[in-house]
Amino acid sequence: MDFTLDETRQDIAGLTSGLLSREVDFERPAGARGYDEQVWHALGKAGLLSLALPEDLGGDGLGIGEIATVLTELGRAAAPVPALTLALGLLPLDRLGTPDQRAWLLPDVATGDALVTAALNEPSAPLTTEPKTRAVAENGSWLLTGVKTQVPYASAATRVLVPAAVPGGVGVFLVDPHAEGVTVTETSLRLDGVFVSEADQLQGVDALGTMHRFAVAGAVALGDGALAGALALTKEHIGTREQFGRPLATFQAVAQQIADVYIASRTVHLAALSAVWRLSSGLDPEPDLGIAAYWFAEEAPKALAICHHLHGGLGVDVTYPLHRYYALIKELSAWISN
Template sequence: MDFTLDATRAEIAALTADVLARDPEHAWQALAKAGLLELALPEELGGDGLGPAEVAVVLTEAGRAGAQVPALASLALGVLPLNRMGSPEQRARWLPEIASGEVVVTAAPHEPSRPFAAEPSTEAVVVDGDWVLTGTKTLVPSLAQARCVLVPATLPWGPGVFLVDPRAEGAAVHGTSLRLSGVRVGEADLLRDGSLADLRRFALAGAVALGDGAVAGALALTTAHVRQREQFGRPLATFQAVAQQIADVYIASRTLHLAALSAVWRLDEGLDADEDLAVAAYWLAEEAPKALAVCHHLHGGLGVDITYPLHRHYGLVKELAALTGGASERLDRLGDLVGA
């Protein structure tokens, strides 16, 4: 398999990296202005009609730069599932606003102690012609910025996904948790094809793409540091122990990169991507935090200085590992797939 980016994706990667480097303080609006948030929008809504692979390229570059932008939420948990599962009216309502950078839309696939719950404990019942939602969602990316949240819930006939305003009456935001206490939504807020499996696939694909970039960016920072920093009159990179540790991080980074590319490629091609996503997500949850710990160690005290960018990569990887459900959860899910 050729893992080289094609011309279009290479141009997207270069443009994203350039935009993030030129205007880090206004990165999200700069990405929108460059047209990088509308890549996966259908052409009739002013987009380019591209798919998960191109979105993943933007996410990877955002991770590489350690950019503090709601890319995972709005692109992997907003644009992609809305484009797949939303009605024409829902897509027309939300996708252009996401692409403009003015609105953040995210999703809430997790519940307390139940990552990617296939049968959500959040309930939706009909009251006076409306749907009423009750339940708690956790680890919702960019929740504080979100204007709309895709909320999986159990309807009388099975799971579905609703579009919910986190500021609606009965909704309460606590950090990354969303508590719903009798929140009313209409029939127009129910996605036409509320596939929780698709929502999970997009979430994992986005997480591994973003994590791929975050680890690669941390590796680049660390290799530059150990080349320049001297100890006992020699660059740190010339010490065998340091070289061995950098090699371990390089192996983790390259393995995550290949696993992420393979998973996203299968998802983009409409192939069964579950096993590849499971492998990539496990590697992200298990190995990426260890790699970032080594990067911190090799930086010494500089690694925890908030004026130096490494802490952003570390925090991002930690959040992504939690978003996958954690290493044990990912290993269990991978075992289920292999056993099946």
């Protein structure tokens, strides 16, 4: 099977990579919302946040495959932006949102002016299919009560997609993280009788399953790029750093270790591409999605440990970018595997 990117995705990858090389400045402090808003708005201005939107909302009518390409490049650059929200918020809102919800939120998400994320994890219950958070009907509206954990950019979000148990199943609701009854603590969300209207409920069959598939596919695509970026950085280092008058790369032990990182990276890449391709083609993405998630969570942190080892003390220098890849991979692997 040929997993070479088609011309459209090659163009998207090139556009994203070029923009990030110009815009990312790691010396620029994060904005008030916890990320580099300048880079995020630049991505929006370039049309990279609106790829999956339908044409009537100013998008290109593309999907998870093209968004995954953007995510991979964001990971490759370790860009300090809320990348995962594209899979957690934008894609499920576009798929499951009502016409009014989509028209209200998606154009601002596409420009970078609004942020939508999702609360898929609960205490001791990651990616739960049976949320303990409950939605109780009251006078034509809903009251939500429960606790969500590991909610990326919860405090910066315009809305959070919150799955909750409803009579007969699971509903997904748009919740304002600053509404009365909502307490945000870092990446945790506590809901105490939070009022949401009927207009805040998303529609669609298997809404929670759709959100889970988009979330995991987006995470492995982002992680694929991060691992590739760390590999490239380490290859450059051992190719130019000398010991005993020779580049580190010429030592057999070093060559064997970087080969292990390469194998891990290429395997994650293949598994992520396969899972995303099946998902974008309307096919069942399992077991490919599970394999990609498992391999990334199991092998990527080990590969980063090797990268750190090959860098020596430089790897933990705050002025050197390797620690950014380590932090991103650690966060993603914990999120996927928990």
